[in-house]
Amino acid sequence: MDKDKMDKDRENRITEYTDIDNGLSDVQRVKVLSPGMLVVRRFLRNRLAIIGFIIILFMFLFSFIGGLITPYDETEVFRYIGSMSKEYVSVTINEEFRFTVAEGMAYDNATHARFILAKNQGESVFTHGGEAFHIIQEAEDFFRVVLSYPKARITYIRGIMGVTPLEDGLSYDEEFQNAIRQAIDGGQTSFIFGDEQYTLSRDGRDYVLGTTQDVAIESLLITDGVSSNKDLGFGFKLESEKALRADDSTSFVFEGNTYQIEEEENVASVYRLTGSGREQFALISPMAVQAVSRDVVLTIEFKTALEKAIADGETKFTYPDDAGNEIVYDINRINNVYTVKTETNTHLISMHEQPSSQHWLGTDKHGMDVLTRLMYGGRISLMIGFIVVLLETALGIIMGGLAGYFGKWVDMLIMRIVDVFFCIPFLPILIILGSVMDKLDVDPQLRIYYLMLILGIMSWPGIARMVRGQILSLREQEFMLAAEATGLSISRRIFKHLIPNVIPQLIVLATLGLGGVILYESTLSFLGLGVKFPFASWGNIISGVSTAYEMTNFWFVWIPAGLLILLTVLGFNFVGDGLRDAFDPKMKR
Amino acid sequence: MSAIKDDNIIEVRNLKKYYPVSSGLFAKVKYYVKAVDDISFNIKRGTTMGLVGESGCGKTTVGKTMIRLTDKTDGQILFNGIDIHTLNRKDLRAIRPKIQIIFQDPYSSLSPRMPVGEIIGEAVRDNNLVPKEDFDDYISKVMLDCGLQVYHKDRYPHEFSGGQRQRICIARSIALNPDFIVCDEPVSALDVSIQAQILNLLMELQNKYSLTYLFISHDLSVVEHISDTVGVMYLGSIVEYSDKKTIFGNPLHPYTQALFSAIPVPDPDIKRDRIILEGNMPSPANPPSGCKFHTRCRHCMEICKHQDPQMVEIESGHLVACHLYPTKIRFIGDRL
Numbered sequence: 001m002d003k004d005k006m007d008k009d010r011e012n013r014i015t016e017y018t019d020i021d022n023g024l025s026d027v028q029r030v031k032v033l034s035p036g037m038l039v040v041r042r043f044l045r046n047r048l049a050i051i052g053f054i055i056i057l058f059m060f061l062f063s064f065i066g067g068l069i070t071p072y073d074e075t076e077v078f079r080y081i082g083s084m085s086k087e088y089v090s091v092t093i094n095e096e097f098r099f100t101v102a103e104g105m106a107y108d109n110a111t112h113a114r115f116i117l118a119k120n121q122g123e124s125v126f127t128h129g130g131e132a133f134h135i136i137q138e139a140e141d142f143f144r145v146v147l148s149y150p151k152a153r154i155t156y157i158r159g160i161m162g163v164t165p166l167e168d169g170l171s172y173d174e175e176f177q178n179a180i181r182q183a184i185d186g187g188q189t190s191f192i193f194g195d196e197q198y199t200l201s202r203d204g205r206d207y208v209l210g211t212t213q214d215v216a217i218e219s220l221l222i223t224d225g226v227s228s229n230k231d232l233g234f235g236f237k238l239e240s241e242k243a244l245r246a247d248d249s250t251s252f253v254f255e256g257n258t259y260q261i262e263e264e265e266n267v268a269s270v271y272r273l274t275g276s277g278r279e280q281f282a283l284i285s286p287m288a289v290q291a292v293s294r295d296v297v298l299t300i301e302f303k304t305a306l307e308k309a310i311a312d313g314e315t316k317f318t319y320p321d322d323a324g325n326e327i328v329y330d331i332n333r334i335n336n337v338y339t340v341k342t343e344t345n346t347h348l349i350s351m352h353e354q355p356s357s358q359h360w361l362g363t364d365k366h367g368m369d370v371l372t373r374l375m376y377g378g379r380i381s382l383m384i385g386f387i388v389v390l391l392e393t394a395l396g397i398i399m400g401g402l403a404g405y406f407g408k409w410v411d412m413l414i415m416r417i418v419d420v421f422f423c424i425p426f427l428p429i430l431i432i433l434g435s436v437m438d439k440l441d442v443d444p445q446l447r448i449y450y451l452m453l454i455l456g457i458m459s460w461p462g463i464a465r466m467v468r469g470q471i472l473s474l475r476e477q478e479f480m481l482a483a484e485a486t487g488l489s490i491s492r493r494i495f496k497h498l499i500p501n502v503i504p505q506l507i508v509l510a511t512l513g514l515g516g517v518i519l520y521e522s523t524l525s526f527l528g529l530g531v532k533f534p535f536a537s538w539g540n541i542i543s544g545v546s547t548a549y550e551m552t553n554f555w556f557v558w559i560p561a562g563l564l565i566l567l568t569v570l571g572f573n574f575v576g577d578g579l580r581d582a583f584d585p586k587m588k589r
Numbered sequence: 590m591s592a593i594k595d596d597n598i599i600e601v602r603n604l605k606k607y608y609p610v611s612s613g614l615f616a617k618v619k620y621y622v623k624a625v626d627d628i629s630f631n632i633k634r635g636t637t638m639g640l641v642g643e644s645g646c647g648k649t650t651v652g653k654t655m656i657r658l659t660d661k662t663d664g665q666i667l668f669n670g671i672d673i674h675t676l677n678r679k680d681l682r683a684i685r686p687k688i689q690i691i692f693q694d695p696y697s698s699l700s701p702r703m704p705v706g707e708i709i710g711e712a713v714r715d716n717n718l719v720p721k722e723d724f725d726d727y728i729s730k731v732m733l734d735c736g737l738q739v740y741h742k743d744r745y746p747h748e749f750s751g752g753q754r755q756r757i758c759i760a761r762s763i764a765l766n767p768d769f770i771v772c773d774e775p776v777s778a779l780d781v782s783i784q785a786q787i788l789n790l791l792m793e794l795q796n797k798y799s800l801t802y803l804f805i806s807h808d809l810s811v812v813e814h815i816s817d818t819v820g821v822m823y824l825g826s827i828v829e830y831s832d833k834k835t836i837f838g839n840p841l842h843p844y845t846q847a848l849f850s851a852i853p854v855p856d857p858d859i860k861r862d863r864i865i866l867e868g869n870m871p872s873p874a875n876p877p878s879g880c881k882f883h884t885r886c887r888h889c890m891e892i893c894k895h896q897d898p899q900m901v902e903i904e905s906g907h908l909v910a911c912h913l914y915p916t917k918i919r920f921i922g923d924r925l
Contacts (some may be wrong), residue, residue, distance in 0.1 A: 478693075479697065481658055482699075485656060486689070486716075487685025487765075488712055488715055489715065496711070500702045501701070555835060
């Protein structure tokens, strides 16, 4: 019974076994893949390489598609309207004489300078341009400058006075003579008689009496009209100041109008009397009030209020604006200058704005969207990487191929050039070339192309050396001898036997080189020698952050860019390693 | 005599190959390494000549120079009466398929990035040896002839064992329908069972395609198995040349005797007189004067140190270069 079962089991097993076709026939074999598919398959089996590939794919989409999707421009600057304490008015305590010229008279800055000199030396007469100007002091810091016309020579010895008229037109009655005598006794150089102003000047032992004509007034005070633009004129200024200086009078008449002066500390307001009442007409003070912005017109009321506040020594004052809102003004004094600041609304650049829904990664110091900059920067970084690698690989293959295939002196020459290139310190040369381009003021767009060219030219020797080495070793391989022995043409030997055996290493080197080039570009851009503002590159985005404060507070500017560089280089390295493994047919994995 | 001459597929006359050695970059040539120093021999159509000798005695150089993979220094190589070293590039390419080589190392002699079918067929296509429509069948036939399967066509060399690779190498040569093949130690990289397979394959193919081989080896038993005639080389020169039976039955040159005494006999009871050579082979850059072998020869005479021995024909077709056999001098030059 048991034996039967065992036999049956055995029989079953045997049939089962023989049913399986174990032969190594054509049908049984796994389908043979083409070399390209084999490489792809081996590559796809490498997990790290896939990760690297996905990273690079992401970078491409991010840079090239992202730049199209983003609503912002590469160099779009974002602003906002914000209030800012801004200088509104500056007030200066006037310490310089200012002059107002009478109508039709010649009195310029040079004459003014002469006046200052004469005044400081205590002289009462000065000459300028062949004319003698007489200074008549009306008050401590208020002078009239007049031209004098000699009318009579006066001899005055010990109380005895003799008048010799030089010109007709004046009657020297006793009253007038007394006035002259009084003036001479008092040592005055001018005096008033009647409504006329006379001058007395010494000529040797005698005096010369002259009538006057006003040329200008010199004063420390500043007279402002209701409107800053309106010139009040010589006459008004003369009359108002005269009235202000006079102890007794607080009103004066000018051109048929009556004006009233109200003095308060240093500030005096001039009112014009009208039929119904009075209105403010001018402001006289030792302060020059100037709006910082040209388009701001200061009203006389504002000026009065401001000057009163300054005179009271206050640091703040309020004044209603056109809409009637009370606005607070801060007054700061620096020496003789007061600055008045107020909160003003202006357009401000959104610098270093924190990430928000509008700007996912905030804004940089130029007020540009960091995410958008990263996208455009990726374009440039990746493009530079690819073009440089293409360039250096092309140069490397040509030079290395020539050296390897022809050998002898060609090899000697090219390899010595390679040695020389290897002796050149890479970074210093790039820095020097970068600053040369700075000096030559190369256009930023053109500069990117130059950068590609320079990096390409600087980095071909590594590839040339590799290609040469490969070709040298391949040339000695027996399959190359066999290819020669079978009578293959030279071009076929090169392109079918030599190059395919170099390509894998070349692709690996180029892929790994891509990461290196991107790093170099970033380094240069970080140092400010590579891609220049306004063009973005990952390197110069990072270079926007240069201090510890910026680094700790504006992490959203540099961390994403740094991360992108890191990931991209890592991705290229992973893919490079994966390709190397995939290209190696001996790799069974 | 002339009949024999017509029958020679290849004639080597006074072949010399010197490699210049210079020290430094721009220095002049200091001396020459005389890898092949005045060698002459003929191979008859459809036969195999074995070339034996120690490592470094110039066997491979002879082989490579014979098919112009390296340039000669002096002498002539006549293939079917044509000096292949004087051909221009075009004529050389035309004649290339007729003279093939099989290398020692089956691993490095196959391009790693080509499928086997391409390796075998590439030169066939490039030289337009068969019509396009017959190409696939032709390659399949050659592969089957060489013991390969047709489905191996799409595989890559690294998927094959050493023996199979050597078969691929042979197939590559055979596919070009050659007349003459230099087999440069084709079995020395293989283990013994595979060696026999490959040797039998070579002999089979020789019969089938009436091939002529120059079989280079340092393995005397292999040479004995495959060769019709044998040349023994020492330091760039042939010291003895004869047909296989004569030379194995009656080796004359002291070096040949020493060499043959080293062949292992698969019988532990047989006691052999082994001739142990003392010292190493002198450098081919600075060969000894007179007979090159005299430094290690146990029959060394005074004349050996000064005078280069000439090839003499001791018996019909048995030539030896040794002062021990001074009589019956017949210069090989007279023979040709």
